[in-house]
Amino acid sequence: AQSVAQPEDQVNVAEGNPLTVKCTYSVSGNPYLFWYVQYPNRGLQFLLKYITGDNLVKGSYGFEAEFNKSQTSFHLKKPSALVSDSALYFCAVRDIGDNAGNMLTFGGGTRLMVKP
């Protein structure tokens, strides 16, 4: 079974400050990991993914995430937050080894609020 936890329902940060949105996962095999962003009344947009290789993954809009296998974490980061980054962020995992349907399991989401 695969699962994802996003321990924070909401993260508040001031514009220009660094931001971190936390994600931990559980899989029986090796993971593919993803971050998606959802703006109000919109669908989910892909931000970045970790498949293999370098643990630091860079994605869209200046976001990056660090894969930490020992801590089973995949935290989303940005060095300098923008007001326009305010949205709902979802972490997702796909277990490579035990997932015939290639299904993603999503965390509950974290609302990011960036204040001017």
Added chain:
Amino acid sequence: NAGVTQTPKFRILKIGQSMTLQCTQDMNHNYMYWYRQDPGMGLKLIYYSVGAGITDKGEVPNGYNVSRSTTEDFPLRLELAAPSQTSVYFCASITGTGYGYTFGSGTRLTVV
């Protein structure tokens, strides 16, 4: 390249009515999925399909049915709408060798 197209975008149903949510993709993806997103919550998998003619239940299948007669189309049917089915429904697809999903823009359903 339209990607994943969902119709309708919005719908209000009365309790006991039925409807079909349409999902079409033009990327020749084998795998397709239906998720629901309740207010302030994450996404829950309803049904999925690994190819034409093959469907399987996800985490929350009760009250729904699907079919996959073609690679492109994966409609979701609600037979007897209940208030608990008020949600936003997302369709997604992926190739067999792909990594992440392509999502549709969603259908916002209200059952009153």
